Amino acid sequence: MTGPGSTVRSASVVELGVALVLLAVGAVASCVLAVAWLTAYVGSVPFPVTILVAGAWTVFLVRVASAWSDRAIVSAFPALIWVLTLVALNLGPGGDMPVPLGLRGLALLVVGGLIPLWVATAGRSLSPDAHRG
Numbered sequence: 001m002t003g004p005g006s007t008v009r010s011a012s013v014v015e016l017g018v019a020l021v022l023l024a025v026g027a028v029a030s031c032v033l034a035v036a037w038l039t040a041y042v043g044s045v046p047f048p049v050t051i052l053v054a055g056a057w058t059v060f061l062v063r064v065a066s067a068w069s070d071r072a073i074v075s076a077f078p079a080l081i082w083v084l085t086l087v088a089l090n091l092g093p094g095g096d097m098p099v100p101l102g103l104r105g106l107a108l109l110v111v112g113g114l115i116p117l118w119v120a121t122a123g124r125s126l127s128p129d130a131h132r133g
Helices: 013-036 050-068 072-090 103-121
Strands: none
Touching: 013 050, 013 072, 013 103, 050 072, 050 103, 072 103
């Protein structure tokens, strides 16, 4: 979905591929850092600010991806990579679960992955618009 004044580049396959790889690296790094700092405390109070940072960063990556293509799958790619990274981290070696089960883990999944995924796909139809040329 592009609004008035937004620009979508006509990218070659190589450019789009490089852009998607860089967006994937940004999504993976964001997820790993958010998980690493999820259990941070300020004094004796939990301070999971990384949930908000991860959400804002992933929405930013989704917006950058949507500038490269009109297709919803391209826009959703960074959010999908982010969610898959979160799942992979919890299925990690030795049965470790770095994301705690509970409200913080659920909030991280929703704000960091599902809301950006919704932003990437909201208002997009699966069929091409007849009025676009």
